[in-house]
Amino acid sequence: MNLEQRKLLEQLAELGDVTYIKSDQSIQELIIKAISEMDKEALELLLEIIPDFDEKEEFLAEVNLEFKKFKENKDTHLLAYSGKCSGGFCDNFCSKGYSFTGNVSNTFYNVVFEIENGEFKGLCECYQFDIDDTIINEARKESKKKEFDSYEFTDSDLEDLPF
Numbered sequence: 001m002n003l004e005q006r007k008l009l010e011q012l013a014e015l016g017d018v019t020y021i022k023s024d025q026s027i028q029e030l031i032i033k034a035i036s037e038m039d040k041e042a043l044e045l046l047l048e049i050i051p052d053f054d055e056k057e058e059f060l061a062e063v064n065l066e067f068k069k070f071k072e073n074k075d076t077h078l079l080a081y082s083g084k085c086s087g088g089f090c091d092n093f094c095s096k097g098y099s100f101t102g103n104v105s106n107t108f109y110n111v112v113f114e115i116e117n118g119e120f121k122g123l124c125e126c127y128q129f130d131i132d133d134t135i136i137n138e139a140r141k142e143s144k145k146k147e148f149d150s151y152e153f154t155d156s157d158l159e160d161l162p163f
Helices: 003-015 027-036 040-048 056-072 134-150 155-159
Strands: 078-085 096-102 108-116 119-125 129-131
Touching: 027 040, 027 078, 027 096, 027 119, 040 056, 056 108, 056 119, 078 108, 096 129, 129 134
Parallel strands: none
Antiparallel strands: 078 096, 078 129, 096 108, 108 119
């Protein structure tokens, strides 16, 4: 840090609460780490850095609920698997992100990075997500199929659905 940067930090500190984050990692890498560690305080600080992230409060509320579910399932940390949105009609189609999977429960929460003109704008949950690791992706799809089949819906049950 040069002298000018140090003076600027000192001036900011005089104005009030200032948090200085120094890292060789990108903001996205730090966010992945914070989510993987279920560290909501670090995540809140990191999201404050993103200037045009309008849905910040909604995202934080959603992620905190997910952290609570993971912890109720005895997960101590989350494994991050890279991938992308596969929702063909989604605004974030093909956007890169991560599927965060509980180390005990194997439940997961998918997040994509919103990028506009090469600039990081925020995060959002993704409901149709493909993991880059094909083995994990196929295992997850098979698990979803088995879960759906376990409901034992008949064709007439499916025809009665209102949509």
